[in-house]
Amino acid sequence: MANVFEGIDEGIREFIEAQPMFFVGTAPSGPDGLVNISPKGYRDCFAVLDERTVAYLDLFGSGAETIAHLRQNGRIVVMFCSFTRNSRILRLHGHGRVLRADDPEFAALAPRFNLAHPGLRSIILIDVERVSDSCGFAVPYMELVDERPVLDKLHATRTPDEWAQRVNGVNAKSLDGLPALEPDHPLPTSVPRG
Numbered sequence: 001m002a003n004v005f006e007g008i009d010e011g012i013r014e015f016i017e018a019q020p021m022f023f024v025g026t027a028p029s030g031p032d033g034l035v036n037i038s039p040k041g042y043r044d045c046f047a048v049l050d051e052r053t054v055a056y057l058d059l060f061g062s063g064a065e066t067i068a069h070l071r072q073n074g075r076i077v078v079m080f081c082s083f084t085r086n087s088r089i090l091r092l093h094g095h096g097r098v099l100r101a102d103d104p105e106f107a108a109l110a111p112r113f114n115l116a117h118p119g120l121r122s123i124i125l126i127d128v129e130r131v132s133d134s135c136g137f138a139v140p141y142m143e144l145v146d147e148r149p150v151l152d153k154l155h156a157t158r159t160p161d162e163w164a165q166r167v168n169g170v171n172a173k174s175l176d177g178l179p180a181l182e183p184d185h186p187l188p189t190s191v192p193r194g
Contacts, residue, residue, distance in 0.1 A: 119155030
């Protein structure tokens with residue numbers, strides 16, 4: 001049985017901060033198109049801003065489904081799972097916006113995050129409309145060994161030309177052909193560092 005909460009209270013915030021990863025789900029509008037679920041790691045990439053607002057650092061990846069879907073309809077759900085002895089699944093449903101590095105809102109939120117991650121693409125800002133949890137009784141017990149450093153290491157080796165190719169290539173459109181990043185999207189080397 002799901003519990004629905006008025007917002008993100010202190011107990012929910014503590015649960016979120018204790019999780020080493022989260023999942024983001026989006027979908028295009030209409031009956032067709034591919035639903036996307038992306039796993040996200042790095043604990044310093046998610047922030048609870050208040051009881052109805054959260055944000056996370058969006059790092060370059062193999063595609064830009066979330067950005068394309070948010071640009072089209074804004075719908076998003078973020079899910080946290082506990083893999084420890086205390087089972088719980090928490091979902092934050094809402095509407096999100098993509099904040100580029102040249103957006104004034106990006107600069108205002110930047111101090112909330114560790115901007116040292118190479119490959120920073122944007123900040124996703126989410127207005128949370130529904131906060132709920134469920135049991136998670138079938139989620140397996142798992143033990144965290146460590147955060148995986150591979151993405152940061154890979155991004156640290158990319159040249160400005162390689163970043164431009166990603167913006168104009170696999171990050172330009174979703175799998176369904178929806179627009180994602182624009183050709184003038186700021187490259188990671190141009191992210192303001194506070």
